[in-house]
Amino acid sequence: MSLFSAILWACLAVCLCGAAWRMARWLAPDRSLAVPGLPPSAALRYLWRSLSWRDALAAAPRLARAFFIDILLQGHLLRKGSLWRWLMHFTLFAGFSGLLFFHALENFVSRPLFAGYEPTLDPWQFLRNAFGAMVACGLCIALCRRIFVRDMRRTSRIEDFFTLGVICCLIASGFGLDAAKIVSPAAFERMTADYLPAPDAADLAALRAYWAAAHGMAFPVQMSPPGPASPEALEKGRDIAEMSCIPCHSPLRSAFVSAPLSRLFAPAGAGLVDGLWWLHVLGCLFALAWLPFGKLFHILSTPAGILLRGLDPGRDAAAPPAAAPLNRAVGLDACTNCGICSRHCSVLPSFLALGTPEILPSEKLLSMRRLAGKSGRLTPAALAAFSEGGFVCTECMRCTVVCPSRINLQDLWLVSKREAARLGYPELAVRLRALGPDVWERLARTGRRAKRTLAASPSLLDNPETFAHCVQCSVCTGVCPIFRLPDIPASEVDVSPHQLMNLVRMGLADTALSANFLWNCTTCYKCQEHCPQGVRVADVLYELRNLAHARVEAAARAGLLDDADPAAAQPGGRP
């Protein structure tokens, strides 16, 4: 076995094992993706059982249309994305597919199917250049979009550029190899040995002269005589070439990329043939082995997800079918990090203000993939960010509508909230309820090191005028809807609105932050509307909540929150 075939088989084995491993995770999804009350591993069984011949027949036209329009022609990119996005992806996909089937697999596809196939004959020579040019074109658009479009830059990761780099390496080495071969004397000598059975020296010299003149081939000095060749020799060379070479060589102008490139290579590049061959082949084999472990896996997972997606993602998210874990696992793998969800995200301005990447759907999906891959072993900081991102989401469903991979993101986000809560990270406001005054004081002390943002520099709390006119008449408490409810435990109304105003007025904001009532305010603004002194009671309550969030977020970012882990607090606030 040659070195090449050893590497080929090894890479193929890695690719197949990796793909099998990832697909096995679809069939036995992580428990974080489970539908409550049902084992996640049974998803496939449920899907299988729910299918009947009648359903399959009814769904066949829809699936066939999805396959041709959405998978082969990628119509969903045109519908949900833009012309550039479609052009970028379709040229990459079509060019790469053409190269794969007609060039890489030529011994299995082109040669058996097309009589008289030779890679140096048209249309194959032309097509190879055309497919390569398509991929190069797609690569350029993709790179430009990721570098120059601001929203794309925001969500682009190293892996995206690495993947583009790998494809770039394959295409560049391919064109380079083609060009080097065109001007390679070694390739010439190999061909003449094969196709000119008994050449005499004069014929060979004439042929060399002809190829050197016609194709710019640079023969070593000892092979070709110095000075320009005589017209007779060229004529003779042309005759031999027409007899022995041309039947297998189309004119070079159809190699519209590699032929001009070969002129750049002409004197020195010929010696690069072996090196470029290894670069090209090793690059292809690396891409093959890496396919199941990177975003290139979407070549398999995205079509699977498109075919598995239900007709009504909203309904599937509201009442997940038993097979939902399977769809969720495939969906997590189907993301290509194209970033379109984050560009259209309803809470994008919240991300701009708060800066937590997990607010953006594309980033949250990455956290969720980690969660599902490691069974919840995210660090507390990562879990806190995951929870914050999850709960800032307003469930508007837009990302689900625009996702070109047709992932039911709405369903995943509802699961993400459930999982964050299950792992002890429910909505931050719920966790903040549980913190006592001592924690707030400590956070206030240590938090000063954190950057004071606009959100953390309240204007009402800092201004004595805010409370100057409060006469503690308790009208605010009298009109509060929480205080009129019957049978409410005393702990829920531990401090009343007018007492809260007084606490803040006395500079006891830390005590105010630890009041359960602060988190029970419905923000109905009755207190503020009815205050005879014009105190902005509800606005102050909002600012106190803002302050609490800002302090905890600053402390969490600075890694100061470990021993005051809100997850360890008692349910339902402090008694």
Added chain:
Amino acid sequence: MTFAWFPGCRIPFHLPDYGRESLAVLAALGVRPAEVEFNCCGYPVRHQSLLASVLSAARAMAVASRAGLDILTPCKCCFGNLRFAQNALAERPDLMAAVTDALRPEGLRYDPDLTVSHLLQVLDRDIGSAAVRTAVAAPLAGLRVAAHYGCHALRPSQVTRFDDPQAPTIFENLLAAAGCTPVSWTLRLECCGQPLAGKNDRLALALAASKYESALQAGADVLVTACTYCQMQLGATALSCAVPSALAVSWPLPGPRPGPPIAVIHVSRLLGAALGLWPLGTMPPPSPDTG
């Protein structure tokens, strides 16, 4: 009347009927708001960060300004927060500067002169109760309705300028134009409890229960809302996606939430029925074990 339709985030998934039917009612009355892709109004994030909330609202309003349209929303929390943000931006130059900076890279500019209107205001002010009365094809005579006002449109009144905060009439006028009989009920201006849903379910449901009881005591057949969040909280048709959490107080115990003892519908369903667009349908019977 050139409006941009601002449905708010909760409509597409949680309450699609409210969006669809509101647009149908508006179209029947000659108002066709344009579809524009908006971001969140910023209401849900307001208790977390004033800046995030005001930036969200300002971006949405800048998007409407760029299209040369005023905003029309069926959600009172969206309405309230957009008005709140307009006020905050006028009041605080530091916020205005931060928002202007954040919007500049997108080429967006916040325009303080933009008008934000709630569905009820457009029906009452732009279309007019008289025009609605003329358009009514199937008056809902004899239907006793309890109008639920919703907090964030009404208060703080100096900011929202929606209606008289102590004695509003806009909702009842409209319901009377549809042929219904509005009832006077004690808790009509009170909170539905939605802001606490998922955070303190016990209080959220106790607030909702008190609203049902008050409407029933006043002899109402139907409780009518004009806000996505209020309808989600009080209505039975809303998709319940309450997040179970270890720390949230759940009520009474894990299990299905009791249905409302009184029919709760949104204003567009009722108006559409009065305009003859669809039948009102039978109101779900009150469940005996709640209220």
